[in-house]
Amino acid sequence: MPKITDKFTSTIDLNKNIKDLISPVRSPVKPELFKERMRNLVEQTLTELNAIATERQRIIKLLESPHNSLSNHYNPLHDDYSFALTRYDQITDLIRQSDLAETRAHRRNLFYRTLTTLAVGLSIMAIYALAHWLEIPMPLMRLPVPS
DSSP states (O other): OOOGGGGSHHHHHHHHHHHHHHSOSSOOOOHHHHHHHHHHHHHHHHHHHHHHTTOHHHHHHHHHSSSSHHHHHHHHHHHHHHHHHHHHHHHHHHHHHHHHHHHHHHHHHHHHHHHHHHHHHHHHHHHHHHHHHTTOOOTTOOSOOOO
16 A cells, blocks of 8 residues: 555655665675775775874875875775765665655644544534534433423
């Protein structure tokens, strides 16, 4: 059975966007390759640290400058992480929007159910009041009908 919100255009658009995000733009990095890249980066960083001792600014310059031993290990790892973080942010944003649309629909449904319950209750009370005024005996009425 489809959800109530499936007929709303905002929910349909959100579901389409989520399906588009799930289909990968590029294939994700395999865990083995990621671990290897991370290990290589750590090894290269330790090598550079041993070579230049405590010059922090030089390490930062090595990371930022292209085509050296440290940045060649760092840049692919940084790109993979940035891509994964961007996808995560996009998916969580879409899920947040979907939850917001669902919450709005639930509140709207609760509001209409409350209104219809009040309308039914008030109409029954009005019918019983009219019956009492016209002196018509009704079932479940405790007030005595004037005779």
